[in-house]
Amino acid sequence: MRVEFHNLSKRFDDNRTVLEPMDFTDDIHTLAVIGPSGGGKSTLLRILGGLITPTTGEILMDGAPISRDESALQRYRANLGFVFQQSGLFKHLNALENITLPLEKVHGYSKKEAIERASALLTRFGLENDAQKHPAALSGGQQQRVAIARAIAAKPKLLLLDEPTSALDPEYTTEVLDIVDELKNEGLDFIIVTHEMGFARHACEKIVFLCEGRLMEYGESAELFGNPQTSQLKNFLGKLLEWNV
């Protein structure tokens, strides 16, 4: 998918600037957004996902601008998949209903079609025995797998993942990242905000490095990790490697 944005910036109501004006144009299959906490990664992802509106600038997805009109935004969001860091599942619905609700109400599936599609996805992600469980009864890793199943159920053009493994115990991280990698191999494009540098380096083609609200570096992941240009990225990667096994 071709992602383009020009002069994009975000300042919150309390005058806190989260994103300094930035430009970007490229064809994206798999993109990781990395950087220190508070650098604006999640904000950028939410803007791309149509969940918050930027203060300045415009965004084009495959050449089509993201509107600021709410009903157009609704359609735009419906055609994307979004996975949150945590508690993105509807707490009062079980795993199956979490997937079928948007299929029925937003995408016009019949009840039968929705259940078929949802069950197939749950089975595929190894959750066939957990379909009737509410989120509180699922482990963090299972919750994120359901969340991914819900996000891809309506076959979105692009999947956005906001630190999908940050709230998980380390042993669950792999099961979630494996699924994302598998989806990549099937041709689904995604943008992921992540602290899992191994995943960013080996599973994502391209990397954006955000620091203090600025888009500091962008490029092929091998290039970026192998030959960081800015002192901030060198510093960031250096800190991450300090305690590596």
Added chain:
Amino acid sequence: MKNMLKHLFCSNPGKKAHPAAAALNLLLVCGLLTAIFWLSLAAINVAFDFSFVVTFRTRLWRGFIVTLELSVLSMLISLAIGVLSALGQGSRILAIRYLCNIYVKFIRGTPLIMQIYLFFYIIGTAWGVTNRLLAGALILSIFEGAYIAEIIRGSMLSIDASQLEAARAVGLTRVQTARYIIVPQLVARTLPALTGQFASIVKDSSLLSMISVIELTQTMREISATNFRLFECYIFLGLLYLCLTLPITFVSKRMERRFDYAS
């Protein structure tokens, strides 16, 4: 031996006791309560005579029905008042927000009996509501509505912003979000506390006897004033209220379990 005693008399809170242990301990407690009660009565030389129940059965039945009517009517009106004031407390229009805030604070901060006398003169005399049952139901609803408003406002606050963001992310419209996400979660959080409040309505309706609504308590006061059988009258009165409140408590417990999706 010690172990057996433990099994007979103890069970961890929140766990169901063994049926035999439950029966034994229930019997013990009931026996103890009866004994205390009986000894107290013996000390003041009272012998029970419940024959008035048969004599006054029509009046008692009528009083029971009036209490039931008062309660049901007040539940409906107070629920409406409660929902509106909970919404009003979150309103952007300042006058509405302050009005609802003052209403809730005033009602929750003053005794019901004072409100009954005060409102009876306002609602009854100034507004010309001559039907005492209706006036009583209105007064009770104004009182309980403030508590219901707090219950509903509390559950509104407890709805997670992440749930609303997730609803937007999957492409639900505002109306769909309200219908499929907010209302179901609100109902689940509100119902258990709300049924508890309904039990309070039944009990609080007894205070309307102060303005001569001939409900159950007032009926019993009148009967006991003629036959002087105070003990029997008020014991029987308590039993009749239990007939109304225990089913509500039971329903409340059932709902708590049914809507307990958070654990």
